Amino acid sequence: MSGHYGQFDIRWGMVIDLDKCTGCGACMVACQAENNVAIQTDASNKRLVTNWMLVFELSNGKSFPDHEVAYLPRPCMHCGNPSCVAVCPATVTTKDEEGGIVSQIYPRCFGCRYCMASCPYHARYFNWYDPVWPEGMEKTLSPDVSVRPRGVVEKCHFCHHRWMQAKDKARVAGEDPKALPQEAYQTACTQACPNGAITFGDLNNPEHTVHELAHSEYAFRLLERLGTEPQVYYMSRREWVRRAGDNYLADEKTGSVKNEHHS
């Protein structure tokens, strides 16, 4: 299945096992370091903070001893029908490349923030200030990712640069860059997760773990009924966690509204 933005042979996707996530935040830190997200002067100010990957805390709403929590890491969903792409007046964000990663080209962005308003997952962030690295910390900057100036929107890009590097490595080795093995391209958050909660790979490729996981009966996607067709899946054996992924009526069961899965 595909959205209005073309059919791709490769669909990079993520499956996050919420029963394995301990909420440690290693994915957030790894993402920030990998993608040159500037050091936040006050990370408690959620209006100004930038987190391409953000861990939310879910609660089942019951009191002790029935209280349970779950942690939900939220990258960009790389939707099959990305609302941000539809509203962008400057073609900054597109879904036009094999792999289905929703791109973001910072120099084109003029900061209208329509995309932020349209994104149902709040995956997009606006640079209210020019990024500043405390003296010495600029040495941690990665040359593989450009730094974003004040006035533009940014978001997770599934460590797209790592994909480009993996493809180049395959080309030099004489292998097919369009048939990468799973381990050739992994995002920083996937590798940083100490508990293996995040799995990354090609949803279309049966040899990649995500293909099977996304078909699991415990798999779900966030706000699935909006029809955004995210390429990020979650899974949990706990019914209340799956219910937290969308808005349900009291008599609705979670499996009943699941959209068709990609084959």
Added chain:
Amino acid sequence: MEEKNTMNPGVKSCTCGALVAPFVVGLIGALIVGWWLFPPLLYSKKLQPVRFSHVVHVEDGGMACSDCHFNREDGSFSGIPNTGKCAECHAEPMGEDPEELRFVEEYVATGKQVEWVRYQVQPDNVFFSHAAHSVEACGSCHPEFEENPRELCNKCHPDVGGSDSAPAAQVNRITGYTSMTMKMWQCERCHANENHFELTEEDEAKHIKPVTRANNGCQVCHK
């Protein structure tokens, strides 16, 4: 009245010519300044810190291009070799050239890297893959590149392969980029050309858009 009528046309044409002439001269002058005199002022000429002769290395030394310019195993490209690579031969001076002596003394002996001037520095939001634009890849449809790989390199780079000294780089005084820095339209000559890769029937059956085939997605070239 008659006198005036006969007089006026002559007077008019005379003043017209006199009025127009300075503008024509001014226009030509402005064009000369704008097209020939001013643009060079924008660029400073920057010479390489060490005179490097491709002729000596290729023709006299019998080296191949790929001895220095090659794809590394990790997929990145070795564009300009480092001092260590040069020191493989130039640990001691090999000839009498004073420039070589200076290179060995200043760089090889101290292990210092040469700050070579790059002709094609791209902005930091540009991603370019040499591995993807290899002779093998482009040559599969363009046989002329297989026959003469330098022709492919010279599509973007100055043809220094046969030069005895590297040309000066023209560095824009305002932006810091060189006059040879690739512009987006140059990338798009191939990337935005929908016919660059011809679609097979199989592709069409799958409703693959030419744009996807030709890899004109933004992040193909941007990071």
